[in-house]
Every structure is written in C-alpha cells, then in structure tokens.
Amino acid sequence: DIQMTQSPSTLSASVGDRVTITCRASQSVSSWLAWYQQKPGKAPKLLIYRASTLESGVPSRFSGSGSGTEFTLTISSLQPDDFATYYCQQYNAYYTFGQGTKLEIK
C-alpha cells in the first residue's frame, strides 16, 4: 500500500500569510495527486488534481506542485474562508489520503 504523510499536522497562520503544506508518498505516484479542503461538518472539496491543476471555480491563490513522491499545496495570501483542514490523496494505485493538516487562525 502507498502511504501518504502530510506536514505539518497543524498550522497556525494569519489572514494575508503565505502558507505551504507538504505531502510525501511512500513510493512514486507520478502526478496522480489531489488536494482537498474540508470544513467542519461538510464534505471534502476538490481543490487541485494531477498535482498542479486547479479545479474549476477554485481561487487562484491556491496552487500545487510536485511529482513522484514530494508535493506541496501553497496558499499565496490566506483569506478568512481558507481556515479548514486540507488533505492530500494519491490516486495512482486506488486511493490513499494523508492524515490531514488543520489550518488555524493565529
């Protein structure tokens, strides 16, 4: 099974900050990597697929990069609506999610 490890587990930041979340795969997943945002009590929402392609309707302050085993999600200027939990997911071999990164208001 492919394991996905996110860091950090929790991130405290302020509105306007630039933040980066890292996701590492235990083996190469090529570019079959997605990022999701989840707010309490809500379903996850797809933000980025194929490691770096923005899903339709997602603000351009979100960006993704990486391939193989190392990936990043960057939010260029945090907005109040961005405080949530973020998950990476590989879909190269079925599916595995990272453990999540909770983005909190500092």
Add this chain to the structure above:
Amino acid sequence: EVQLVQSGAEVKKPGESLKISCKGSGYNFTNYSIAWVRQMPGKGLEWMGVIYPGDSDTRYSPSFQGQVTLSVDKSNSIAFLQWGSLRASDTASYYCARREVFHGLDVWGQGTTVTVSS
C-alpha cells in the same frame, strides 16, 4: 448540476444491519465509478472501496474487505454501502464521491452519519 445526494442519518444498535444510499444526478451515472470514504469522529479520511456502475466491478480497501458490501442500482442511479452486522466502531460519517479518471474524486455527497450504540 452534477450532484450526489446521500440518505439521512442513522442510529443503530450493535449487530443490526444497515444499507445507506447515494443517488447521482446531472450526469451519466453509468460512466463514472463511485467511491466510498469513511471519516470517524475527529479523524481523517479513509478510502473504503469503489464500484463501477456499468458492470458493478468492485474493489475494496484491504482494511474494509469483508466488512462492508458495495452495490449499485444503475437503472435508478443509486449506489449503496451496506453492513451485515454493525459494531460500535462503525460510528462515523460516510461519504460517496464520483471518481473522475484525471480529477480524482471530483463530486462528493453531503455525507451520512451512522451512530452505532446500545
């Protein structure tokens, strides 16, 4: 509008059976697999399995193989997740999601909360 609508919250006793549903609309249901994802209280997302409505081909995560059953009624565009005998540890929110080959899981249901308690 493409959407998945799941059945409502359930409260069950240990040992009872349960079948929850996920109805697709706004797209050709037969052409896209449906994945199921568990989220235990306060925890992360876990992939359970995926089913292709066209031929009911099903794949389970090793962690859930033998614990749940996926099925579909493609004539009514509904996917199902069922348990034969619930345990307290099945208490969780369950999400269905549409699998798009390049996008991953691009459309999600609103979730079904299952509570198992004596």
